[in-house]
Amino acid sequence: NAGVTQTPKFRILKIGQSMTLQCTQDMNHNYMYWYRQDPGMGLKLIYYSVGAGITDKGEVPNGYNVSRSTTEDFPLRLELAAPSQTSVYFCASRYQTGVQETQYFGPGTRLLVL
Amino acid sequence: AQSVTQLDSQVPVFEEAPVELRCNYSSSVSVYLFWYVQYPNQGLQLLLKYLSGSTLVESINGFEAEFNKSQTSFHLRKPSVHISDTAEYFCAVSGVNTPLVFGKGTRLSVIA
Numbered sequence: 390n391a392g393v394t395q396t397p398k399f400r401i402l403k404i405g406q407s408m409t410l411q412c413t414q415d416m417n418h419n420y421m422y423w424y425r426q427d428p429g430m431g432l433k434l435i436y437y438s439v440g441a442g443i444t445d446k447g448e449v450p451n452g453y454n455v456s457r458s459t460t461e462d463f464p465l466r467l468e469l470a471a472p473s474q475t476s477v478y479f480c481a482s483r484y485q486t487g488v489q490e491t492q493y494f495g496p497g498t499r500l501l502v503l
Numbered sequence: 504a505q506s507v508t509q510l511d512s513q514v515p516v517f518e519e520a521p522v523e524l525r526c527n528y529s530s531s532v533s534v535y536l537f538w539y540v541q542y543p544n545q546g547l548q549l550l551l552k553y554l555s556g557s558t559l560v561e562s563i564n565g566f567e568a569e570f571n572k573s574q575t576s577f578h579l580r581k582p583s584v585h586i587s588d589t590a591e592y593f594c595a596v597s598g599v600n601t602p603l604v605f606g607k608g609t610r611l612s613v614i615a
Contacts, residue, residue: 432593432605496546
């Protein structure tokens with residue numbers, strides 16, 4: 390099991406450019422999440438998905454889009470990059486059944502928007 | 504809605520001293536509680552979790568946390584810290600089928 394993988398690890402964008410952050414999990418988890426982490430602010434939920442074809446907004450969705458065409462993949466799209474989107478982005482997947490609950494995080498993508 | 508408050512943003516402590524990182528939560532439904540650790544320039548790793556049963560939960564590296572429903576707390580403790588425990592610690596809460604909600608984190612600095 391590779392767990393949760395994210396690409397790229399680092400990226401520098403110019404204002405107005407677009408990019409897609411890739412996230413893949415090989416654990417057949419239904420739940421997947423995108424968070425952003427800013428210094429002193431903890432992790433804030435951008436979007437999440439409870440299964441293929443189903444997505445929903447989190448706390449800070451503006452400026453982002455997601456899709457979930459397969460159980461394994463949950464890409465995050467930035468259409469018009471802004472300096473406020475400079476952050477570290479974490480993807481996660483979750484296994485939950487009854488009282489068994491485990492969430493796994495990817496290694497993160499560091500994004501700088503100039 | 505659920506929320507988490509980590510009362511200390513930074514906690515310096517000498518090596519081999521005890522430490523407590525405080526976490527309070529707010530939720531109108533039954534909760535699952537978690538502590539995650541993030542070492543410098545790395546992702547988040549699960550340290551321990553409370554789902555049900557015994558209110559005292561332990562990790563493999565000597566940390567423990569106690570779920571206190573009446574005080575809505577889930578404080579993290581370790582009786583003797585090591586330099587290698589220097590990291591940022593995040594408390595998180597979720598419910599059944601709801602996403603994790605994180606606190607802002609506590610930066611633990613262990614001083615030799």
